[in-house]
Amino acid sequence: EAGVAQSPRYKIIEKRQSVAFWCNPISGHATLYWYQQILGQGPKLLIQFQNNGVVDDSQLPKDRFSAERLKGVDSTLKIQPAKLEDSAVYLCASSLVASGNGGEQFFGPGTRLTVL
Amino acid sequence: GESVGLHLPTLSVQEGDNSIINCAYSNSASDYFIWYKQESGKGPQFIIDIRSNMDKRQGQRVTVLLNKTVKHLSLQIAATQPGDSAVYFCAENAGSYIPTFGRGTSLIVHP
Incomplete structure (x- = not known):
């Protein structure tokens, strides 16, 4: 079974530039998550999708971050404009059902973003 | 605010020893807990989970204990192995299905 795919794996940009990350979840997984993991910390959930609807985006900085999952499969996360504090690894995860219902989350390898 | 945290940021053990990684949580509404292993350059990997109606759950070489009190x-x-070297996170869900991760403990296994 193919895992969660993410691209790019690494990205270096200057502050105030824009960047987009792509995630392809495991086939059939209805729930998709985007996390931000700052060095030395645990992942922090940014947004959770159930199919193509948003379940929770309370921790997403909506003034600069946006995410979509138009067809309920792939998802993109965008930052515009980027700030220095956005430097982190952005992890995508998917699960067959929501995590709280016992749905095991499968994580992708992440995209390491460096903002200079 | 309520949070999930770990007591020890780094744990060093000898190969073959048993390892114990601890996690404290403060949200009494949490009812589902998960342990993850994260190797360098990879995303977290599910190890084992436990619901609040259980005290103990065993997997292959791993056991999770929950003390709700x-x-x-x-x-x-x-029997910790070099391949167990990684950062371990506990995560909790408290009904909202939004998992909250702790800071993580780095496990170092010496051959």
Whole structure:
């Protein structure tokens, strides 16, 4: 079974530039998550999708971050404009059902973003 | 605010020893807990989970213990191997299905 795919794996940009990350979840997984993991910390959930609807985006900085999952499969996360504090690894995860219902989350390898 | 945290940021053990990684949580509404292993350059990997109606759950070489009285859970790894070297996170869900991760403990296994 193919895992969660993410691209790019690494990205270096200057502050105030824009960047987009792509995630392809495991086939059939209805729930998709985007996390931000700052060095030395645990992942922090940014947004959770159930199919193509948003379940929770309370921790997403909506003034600069946006995410979509138009067809309920792939998802993109965008930052515009980027700030220095956005430097982190952005992890995508998917699960067959929501995590709280016992749905095991499968994580992708992440995209390491460096903002200079 | 309520949070999930770990007591020890780094744990060093000898190969073959048993490892115990601890996690404290403060949200009494949490009812589902998960341990993850994260190797360098990879995303977290599910190890084992436990619901609040259980005190103990065993997997292959791993055991999770939950003490709801003191809001503490632990991950025990038997016969620790070099391949177990990684950062271990506990995560909790409290009904909203939004998992909250702790800071993580780095496990170093010496041959």
